[in-house]
Amino acid sequence: MSASDRLAAHVAGARWDELPADARQAARRVLLDATGVIYAASGLAPEAQPFIALAAGQPGPCRVLGSGVASTPQGAALANGALAHAVDFEDAFDRAPGHPNASLIPALLALAQADGPVDGKRLLTAIAVGGDLACRMALALQRPMEDGGWYPPPIVAAYGAAAGAACLLGLDARQVRDALSLTLCQATMPGEIKHSRGTVLRAVREAFPAQAAVTSALLARAGTAGFEQPLEGPAGFYALYGGGSFDEEVLFDGIGERFWGIELTFKPWPSCRGTHPFIEMALSLANGPPVEQVTVKIDPVQRMLVDPPDRKRAPATVIDAKFSIPFCVALALARGKVTLADFDTTTLADPEILALANKVTVEVVERPAWTLGSGGALSARLADGSEVSREVTTARGAPAHPLADADLIDKFVDCCAFADDPPAEPRRLAEAIMTVEDLPDAGALFA
Numbered sequence: 001m002s003a004s005d006r007l008a009a010h011v012a013g014a015r016w017d018e019l020p021a022d023a024r025q026a027a028r029r030v031l032l033d034a035t036g037v038i039y040a041a042s043g044l045a046p047e048a049q050p051f052i053a054l055a056a057g058q059p060g061p062c063r064v065l066g067s068g069v070a071s072t073p074q075g076a077a078l079a080n081g082a083l084a085h086a087v088d089f090e091d092a093f094d095r096a097p098g099h100p101n102a103s104l105i106p107a108l109l110a111l112a113q114a115d116g117p118v119d120g121k122r123l124l125t126a127i128a129v130g131g132d133l134a135c136r137m138a139l140a141l142q143r144p145m146e147d148g149g150w151y152p153p154p155i156v157a158a159y160g161a162a163a164g165a166a167c168l169l170g171l172d173a174r175q176v177r178d179a180l181s182l183t184l185c186q187a188t189m190p191g192e193i194k195h196s197r198g199t200v201l202r203a204v205r206e207a208f209p210a211q212a213a214v215t216s217a218l219l220a221r222a223g224t225a226g227f228e229q230p231l232e233g234p235a236g237f238y239a240l241y242g243g244g245s246f247d248e249e250v251l252f253d254g255i256g257e258r259f260w261g262i263e264l265t266f267k268p269w270p271s272c273r274g275t276h277p278f279i280e281m282a283l284s285l286a287n288g289p290p291v292e293q294v295t296v297k298i299d300p301v302q303r304m305l306v307d308p309p310d311r312k313r314a315p316a317t318v319i320d321a322k323f324s325i326p327f328c329v330a331l332a333l334a335r336g337k338v339t340l341a342d343f344d345t346t347t348l349a350d351p352e353i354l355a356l357a358n359k360v361t362v363e364v365v366e367r368p369a370w371t372l373g374s375g376g377a378l379s380a381r382l383a384d385g386s387e388v389s390r391e392v393t394t395a396r397g398a399p400a401h402p403l404a405d406a407d408l409i410d411k412f413v414d415c416c417a418f419a420d421d422p423p424a425e426p427r428r429l430a431e432a433i434m435t436v437e438d439l440p441d442a443g444a445l446f447a
Contacts, residue, residue, distance in 0.1 A: 002228070002229050002232065003229075003231055003232045003248055003251060003252075004177055004180065004227075004228070004229050004230050004231045004232060004233075004236075005173065005177065006252065007133065007163075007176075007180075007231065007251075008173040008174070008176035008177040008180065009173045009176075010129075010255055010256055011129055011133065011163045011166055011167050011171075011173075011176045012166070012167075012171060012172050012173040012175075012176050013173075014125055014126075014128075014129045014167055014256075015125065016121040016122070016124065016125045016437070018256070019124075019125060019128055019259070020257070020258075020259065022259075022262045023128045023132075023259035023261055023262060024124060024128070024437070026128065026259065026261035026262045026264065027124040027125075027127040027128045027131075027261060028124065028433065028434050028436065028437075029264075029266065029405070029408055030091060030101050030105070030127050030131060030261060030264065031105065031123070031124070031127060031433055031436065032408055032409070032412055032430055032433045032434060033090065033091055033266050033408055033411065033412070034084060034090055034091070034101050034102070034105040035065060035105065035109075035412075035433065035446065036411060036412035036413075036415035036416060036430075037083075037084065037087060037089045037090045037415055038065045038066065038080055038083045038084050038105075038106070039065050039066040039415050039416045039418070039419040039422065039423070039426075040066075040087055040089065040340055040414075040415035040416070040418040040419065041066070041083035041084070041086040041087045042064075042065060042066025042067050042083055042418075042419045042420040042421070043066060043418045043419050043420040043422075044086070044087055044340060044343075044344075044418050045082075045083060045086035045087060045203060045204075047082075047086060047200035047203050047204055047319070048079070048082040048083050048086050048203070048204055048207075051078055051079045051081075051082035051083075051204060051207050052064055052067055052069055052079045052082070052083075054075065054078065054079070055069055055071035055072075055075035055076055055078060055079035056069045056071065056075075057075075058071050058072045058074075058075040059071065059072075060072035060073065060075060060076070060114065061113050061114055062075070062076030062077075062109070062110045062113040062114050063076065063109075063113065063446055063447055064076055064079040064080055064083075065080055065083065065109075065419075065446060066083070066419035066420050066421055066422065067079075067420055067421050068421050072114070073110040073111055073113075073114040073115075073214045073218070074110070074211050074214050074215055076106070076109070076110040076113070077106045077107050077109075077110040077207075077210040077211045077213070077214040078207045078208075078210065078211040079106075079207070080105075080106035080109060080110070080210065081102070081103050081106040081107075081204075081206040081207035081208070081209065081210030081211060082203075082204040082206065082207035083106075084102040084103065084105065084106055084206045084210070085099060085102045085203060085204070085205060085206045086203045086204055086319070087270050087322075087340060087343070088203075088267075088270055088271055088272055088319065088322045088323075089267050089270035089340070089415070090102045090267070091264045091265060091266050091267065092264065092265045092267065092273040093134075093135050093138070093260065093263065093264055093265070094263075094265050094273065094371060094373060094374045094394075094398055095135070095139060095260075095263060096135065096138035096139045096141070096156075097152075097153070097273065097274075097301060097372075097373045098134070098135075098138055098152060098153040098156055098157060099153050099157060099206070100130075100131040100132075100134035100135050100138075100156075100157055100160050100260075100261075100264075101127070101130075101131050101157075101160075101264075102153075102154075102157060102206040102210075103154065103157045103158060103160075103161040103206040103209035103210035103213060104127065104130045104131055104134070104157065104160055104161040104164045104210075104213070105127070106161075106206070106210040107161045107162075107164065107165045107210045107211075107213040107214050107217075108123060108126050108127065108130070108161075108164055108165065108168055109443065109446060110210075110214055111165055111168050111169060111214060111217070112168065112442055112443035113443035113444075113446070113447060115168075115169060116441055116443045116444075117440055117441035117442075117443065117444070118168060118441065118442055118443055119437075119439060119440050119441065119442060120435075120436035120437040120438060120439040120440075120442040121437045122168060122442075123168065123436065123442040123443075124436065124437055125167060126164040126165070126167040126168040127164060127261070128259050128261055129163060129164055129167045129259075130160040130161055130162075130163045130164020130165070130167065131160055131164070131259075131260070131261045131264075132160075132255075132259040132260045132261055133159060133160045133163040133164075134156050134157050134159060134160025134161075134163075135160070135260035135261075135263075136250070136251050136252075136255070136260065137156050137159055137160070137231075137237070137251070138152065138156045139247075139250050139251070139260075140238075140246045140247045140248070140250045140251040141238070141241075141242045141246060142242065142243075142245040142246055142247055143242050143243040143245060145241050145242060146191055147243070148240075148241060148242075148243070149190060149191045149192075150188075150189065150190065150191055150241055151189040151190060151191045151193050151194060151205075152189075152241075153189075153205075154187070154189045154205045154206055154208065154209045155187050155188060155189050155209070155241060157206065157209050158183050158186070158187035158208075158209030158212055158213060159180060159183055159187070159237070161183075161209055161210060161212075161213030162179045162180055162182070162183040162212070162213040162216045162217060163176065163179070163180065164213070165179065165213045165214060165216070165217035166179040166216075166217045166220065168217075169217055169218075169221055171217065171220060171221055175220045175221060176220070177226060177227075177228075177230065178216075178219075178220035178224060178225055178226035179213075179216045179217045179219075179220035179226070180216075180226065180230045180231065181216075181225075181226020181227040181230040182212075182215070182216035182219055182220060182224065182226055183209075183212055183213065183216045183230075184226075184227070184230045184236065184237055184240075186208075186212035186215070186216065187208070187209050187212050189205060189208070193205065194304055197311055197316055197320070198316060198317070199317075200317055200319055202319050202320075202323070203317075203318075203319040232246070232248075262399070263399055264399075265374070265395075265397045265398045265399070266397050266402070266403045266407075266408060266411075267397050268396050268397050268403060268407075268411075269328075269338045269339075270322065270338070270339070270340050270343060271321075271322040271323070271328050271338065271343075272305060272322055272323045273373065273374055273395075274301065274302045274304075274305050274325070274373050274374070275305060275322070275323070275324070275325050275328040275329075276374065276395035276396070276397065277370070277374060277375050277376040277392035277394075277395040278296055278325050278328060278329050278332075278376055278378060279328050279329070279331075279332045279338050279395075280392050280395050280396055281376070281377075281378040281390035281391075281392055282294075282328075282329045282332035282333050282378065283332045283336065283337075283338070284390060285333060285380060285382075285388065285390075286332060286333055286335075286336035287336060288382065289382040289383045289384040289386070290382065290383040291333055291356065291359065291380050291381070291382060291383070292359070292380075292381045292382060292383055293359050293361070293380065293381040294329060294333075294356075294359055294360045294361070294378065294379070294380045295360075295361050295362070295363060295378070295379045295380075296325055296326075296329065296360060296361075296362055296363070296376060296377070296378050297362075297363045297364075297365050297368070297376060297377035297378070297379075298325065298362060298363070298364055298365065298376055299364070299365055299366075299368045299370070299372050299373065299375070299376070300364065300366060300372075301372045301373035302325065302373060302376065303364065304323070305323055305324060305325045306324075306325050306326065306362045309326075309362075311324075312324040312325070312326050312327060312357075313326045313327065313354070313357040313358050313360070314327075314348075314354055314357065315327055315348060316348070317348075318343050318344065318345070318347075318348065321343060321347070321348060322343060324357075325360070325362075326357040326358075326360035326362075327353070327357050329356070329357070329360055329378075330353045330354070330355075330356035330357040330359075330360065331347065331353055333356050334350070334352045334353045334356055335353075340414070340415070340418055341418075365377075369393065370391070370392065370393040370394065371393060371394045371398075374394055374395050374398060375391075375392050375393045375394055375395065376391070376392060377389070377390065377391040377392075378390045378391075405434065409427065409430045409431070409434070412426060412429075412430045412433075413426045413427050413430060416429075429445065432445055433445065
């Protein structure tokens with residue numbers, strides 16, 4: 001059996017009763033965290049408004065969270081996808097840096113409301129399966145996708161979203177394979193997204209894979225045939241994006257028994273995961289003597305968060321600020337906190353923060369002791385003449401230093417306070433999400 005067929009059979013055969021308890025709990029946490037972040041972005045991300053307006057022009061049964069808009073499945077997936085990463089507060093997978101659920105949850109919510117009623121067990125199963133597949137595909141890569149000029153997170157996430165959508169719709173193995181094939185025809189993201197100073201596409205990028213996943217699953221259900229080998233074929237996913245090589249053993253290791261959702265990081269701060277160790281270290285210095293000079297030690301994965309230096313010390317857009325180690329360090333030092341309210345156009349022009357960002361210098365450690373992309377070191381010279389140093393091997397929020405369920409519920413409530421059209425009782429909604437498997441119509445929670 002081909003790799004594509006094996007994966008398709010796994011997705012088609014997934015059942016709630018066979019999910020391990022830790023995978024079930026991880027799926028609940030994903031749903032809670034992702035929807036809270038979408039609510040927050042509805043009031044904080046003007047760059048998502050064109051996507052919401054486009055969805056509003058396509059009336060349907062599916063809600064755009066935090067707004068008064070109801071749209072078609074594709075329209076709602078597009079708009080909620082645009083919101084899902086816009087404030088950069090969603091979960092992450094540190095082992096193969098990416099965001100496996102930022103397009104998955106918008107796709108599943110849209111289908112649950114259009115194809116319902118979908119019970120909570122079915123929704124959570126689709127979350128577990130889709131997120132796991134995205135992680136597996138990323139881990140199996142043997143050549144970085146960036147080498148081919150691609151930007152990996154939304155590309156890999158698209159396949160997890162398509163698999164989750166296929167699972168939610170109850171597609172058979174052939175139809176799942178077709179859905180993955182149709183995703184191959186749509187999912188792309190060029191690395192240029194990292195280099196253009198003025199673009200906000202990095203913020204709304206998950207709109208495209210979320211919509212593609214819904215379209216792919218619906219077309220597959222309607223009978224549109226795909227390819228025999230969308231993943232491992234001579235011009236399939238791994239050939240196009242990974243140079244033709246992948247580790248099949250890694251792809252299938254523990255499949256159906258271990259779900260990578262249990263290894264997710266849930267963010268305590270609304271910025272790129274790679275900035276978090278430096279925020280954590282800077283916050284530990286925030287209430288002490290003023291800082292005269294800061295040196296951060298980064299790994300190769302974090303280079304994009306410091307280069308080019310002038311742009312990272314004075315970012316032009318909020319999303320670029322969230323992808324800047326110098327700016328996030330300066331923000332943490334200046335304000336003693338890093339919250340959703342601290343990222344806005346006023347902050348971008350704050351003279352104290354800009355001055356501190358200019359005091360940050362960088363050293364690259366090619367083979368660090370910390371987890372690539374989620375650790376780092378910092379040293380600082382203080383105004384009283386003393387010098388301090390810090391090192392974080394894995395930043396807070398990772399499985400080794402997790403946020404508790406209560407922390408995630410508090411985060412959800414805080415996120416909802418920023419929504420353009422917030423839910424009436426966010427804490428009660430959060431508690432309902434954490435017991436969603438008991439509901440016969442999970443989509444109605446967000447209607």
